[in-house]
Amino acid sequence: MGFHCPSCGREVYIRRRKRCEFCGAEMPLSLRLSASQLAYILRLKSDEARRGQEPAEPEPHATPVNPDLGSSVQETAPC
Numbered sequence: 001m002g003f004h005c006p007s008c009g010r011e012v013y014i015r016r017r018k019r020c021e022f023c024g025a026e027m028p029l030s031l032r033l034s035a036s037q038l039a040y041i042l043r044l045k046s047d048e049a050r051r052g053q054e055p056a057e058p059e060p061h062a063t064p065v066n067p068d069l070g071s072s073v074q075e076t077a078p079c
């Protein structure tokens with residue numbers, strides 16, 4: 001099973017190389033890794049993304065309380 005450089009089209013013998021040994025073009029991950037390795041990495045990435053997108057703990061209902069306003073209302077309330 002041969003792999004070819006997407007840039008120069010030559011067969012790549014050493015797939016682990018980061019760059020093509022002929023033209024120096026950067027090798028895509030899909031060329032350098034086997035399908036199972038690539039799937040593993042993609043799964044890891046998707047797991048990370050999912051964890052990052054998880055919504056934070058929702059804040060408990062914070063009812064805006066103005067203690068100053070409350071006390072002043074009580075003070076000015078007629079007896």
Ligand SMILES: [Zn+2]
Nearest residue numbers: 005008020023
């Ligand atoms: Zn090349």
